[in-house]
Amino acid sequence: MNVNSRLPRILKIFGISVIALVLILLVLAYRPPGAWREDELSLIRSLWLETLSPLPASPSNQVAADPAAARLGQALFFDKRLSANGEISCAFCHRPELRFTDGLDKARALGSSRRNTPSIVGLGWSPWLYWDGRRDSLWSQSLSPLEDPAEQGSNRMFIVRQVLADPEYARQYQAIFAELPDFSDTSRFPLNAGPGLDPEWDAAWQAMRIEDQYMVNTVFANIGKVIEAYERLMVPSPSRFDAYAEAVLSGNADLGREIFSNDEIKGLRLFMGKGRCMECHNGPLFTNFEFHNTGILSYPGDLPDRGRIDGLRQVRANPFNCLGQYSDASAGQCQELTYARDGVELIGALKTPSLRNLADTAPYMHKGQVRTLAEAIDHYNRAPFAMIGHNEAENKLRLLPFEKRQLEAFLLTLDSSIAADPRWLEPPAKK
Amino acid sequence: MMSALFNQARTMLYLLSYAVLLLAAQSVSAAAGDSYSSKNGRFRVSYQSQLNPVVINQIHAWQLHVTDADGRPVTGADIAVKGGMPAHNHGLATSPAIEPGDNGDYLLQGLRFHMMGYWELNLTINDDGVRDEVVIPLTL
Numbered sequence: 001m002n003v004n005s006r007l008p009r010i011l012k013i014f015g016i017s018v019i020a021l022v023l024i025l026l027v028l029a030y031r032p033p034g035a036w037r038e039d040e041l042s043l044i045r046s047l048w049l050e051t052l053s054p055l056p057a058s059p060s061n062q063v064a065a066d067p068a069a070a071r072l073g074q075a076l077f078f079d080k081r082l083s084a085n086g087e088i089s090c091a092f093c094h095r096p097e098l099r100f101t102d103g104l105d106k107a108r109a110l111g112s113s114r115r116n117t118p119s120i121v122g123l124g125w126s127p128w129l130y131w132d133g134r135r136d137s138l139w140s141q142s143l144s145p146l147e148d149p150a151e152q153g154s155n156r157m158f159i160v161r162q163v164l165a166d167p168e169y170a171r172q173y174q175a176i177f178a179e180l181p182d183f184s185d186t187s188r189f190p191l192n193a194g195p196g197l198d199p200e201w202d203a204a205w206q207a208m209r210i211e212d213q214y215m216v217n218t219v220f221a222n223i224g225k226v227i228e229a230y231e232r233l234m235v236p237s238p239s240r241f242d243a244y245a246e247a248v249l250s251g252n253a254d255l256g257r258e259i260f261s262n263d264e265i266k267g268l269r270l271f272m273g274k275g276r277c278m279e280c281h282n283g284p285l286f287t288n289f290e291f292h293n294t295g296i297l298s299y300p301g302d303l304p305d306r307g308r309i310d311g312l313r314q315v316r317a318n319p320f321n322c323l324g325q326y327s328d329a330s331a332g333q334c335q336e337l338t339y340a341r342d343g344v345e346l347i348g349a350l351k352t353p354s355l356r357n358l359a360d361t362a363p364y365m366h367k368g369q370v371r372t373l374a375e376a377i378d379h380y381n382r383a384p385f386a387m388i389g390h391n392e393a394e395n396k397l398r399l400l401p402f403e404k405r406q407l408e409a410f411l412l413t414l415d416s417s418i419a420a421d422p423r424w425l426e427p428p429a430k431k
Numbered sequence: 432m433m434s435a436l437f438n439q440a441r442t443m444l445y446l447l448s449y450a451v452l453l454l455a456a457q458s459v460s461a462a463a464g465d466s467y468s469s470k471n472g473r474f475r476v477s478y479q480s481q482l483n484p485v486v487i488n489q490i491h492a493w494q495l496h497v498t499d500a501d502g503r504p505v506t507g508a509d510i511a512v513k514g515g516m517p518a519h520n521h522g523l524a525t526s527p528a529i530e531p532g533d534n535g536d537y538l539l540q541g542l543r544f545h546m547m548g549y550w551e552l553n554l555t556i557n558d559d560g561v562r563d564e565v566v567i568p569l570t571l
Contacts, residue, residue, distance in 0.1 A: 046487075046547065053489070127490070279519070279546055288488050288545040290524050335490045339541025341526040392521065 033265040034253050041249060043272045048245040049238050052284035055124045059333035060322045061139050061225045063176055064232060071428065072172040073230030076223060078427035081162055082146060084110060084153035090145065090227070093117045096425040099357045099418070100234065105368025106299070111150035115305075116368040119361055121418055122354050124232040126289045127336040131350045131366040132311025133291060136337050137327075138231050139224035140320035146223075147196055155194030155201045157183075160219040177222055181215055188212050217319070221326035233424055236285070236356045239416035241268075260413065266403075267410025275380070275397060275407055277355075286355035286414065293348040295384045295391030299367035304387040307366075308346040315340075348389035356414045373408045469563035472500055474556050476565045478539070487547055487571055490525065493539040497556060504535025508558035512539060516550055547571050 058064035077090045094100040100120045107113035129141035145151035174180040183189040193204035247255040271277045291308035298304040322334035350366045364370040383396045466477035482491040497505040510529045515522035527541040552567040
């Protein structure tokens, strides 16, 4: 035998041993899907709807938990008369059948809005409202669309008169707030007035006495407060994931495998591990309600969104914020506003949305730039540079094609109906 | 095929190192009420969280108690607060502030942790020119 024929044999033996070693390692390392370690089970528990904290109080709104306020809020939420053309209610964009979104990339009402319509399900837990957090309560948020020329396009004087001119609304308002202001004197209270872009309405507003402006603002704020009382009822019900979590957390892995497919189980593992999704989409609502720049590209034709850096400035200046004179909170109760952070990381940062109910809430991201879940997952796989600011999720996930499909399969298990009685999801029956 | 195997092996390694990190982090995290010495030993700080256990995504306050090396309360010191997750290179989600009290007590308000994992809170204490830093580790 010569050296030449021996060498390949050594190589062959070496190759076989390497393969055998790899196989042994793989067998040792393999865990069947659904056999969760303790630390993974505690992560699953942290996402389980059952562990959601009770709905936090809304100290700036004394009627937030008042059922009578929620009933009036429901009527106002669906009332088209609260708009410049009499055709656009809150529900025009926040459609209950789409989990209170509109299915569009960017909202369209009287005009075109800058951003995607967010769901209101679960927002009672969110310290900040809007993609950039430019409001700090549901009630102050709900006032903005009423006066936004691209949305309901009205003004606060028109709105408060419209509401109190309805005898049924006036009766309910008086029962809730124990007062019924009189705006019938048109020399003090013009038909249309409100600060903003419309020069006539703005001039009429500036010409009003401070105490009359205060009277109007108080009713205007109260209208927001009853709408908040209604919106706080929109909480998610348990999804298929929650049934799975309940099964595996009670030690019933077999039941778990009946509820979840293999792909969904593997998708959950990716969600908690390699996908790094839980860095922001954490807790039972799958969001930390915090602001992050994740390098989502600008909408074609738009400048990059400055996000939270502008939103923080706006919420601090907003007269209807938690520290303002229309808030029912003491200063010590406005913790989020008082201790909000500044900083360059807020440039291009937008609020983490919940991942519950993704099937009904496409397209995604702040301008609806991302049409499908597959595209969204692909975005984090590619981790592009941010156009402004810095992409916090800058490390490519390197998910393989089958892993992307598994992650998507898991995300779709988070769908569920709204836990509120269905009669809340439509305009109230006329009496 | 080989790349898939390689990937799986890598995933295992990743998970393994993650678990090791997690365990390591847990071993340094201490229960509320423990006290922490400053880097140069000038101060000791203990805290009591308003939220017990501390959980993510809820704004809350901590009661701090500061003493000197001999255990005497340090009252009226300037305390600057910073914090963040060293592994993720980011700071706190909020800008907390200190309200001084009596007898070495201070109220630390406006804390909210927005991610699970290992956090550090850095308190820079300045008491009449004596300056030192305390690191409080915390795993959520």
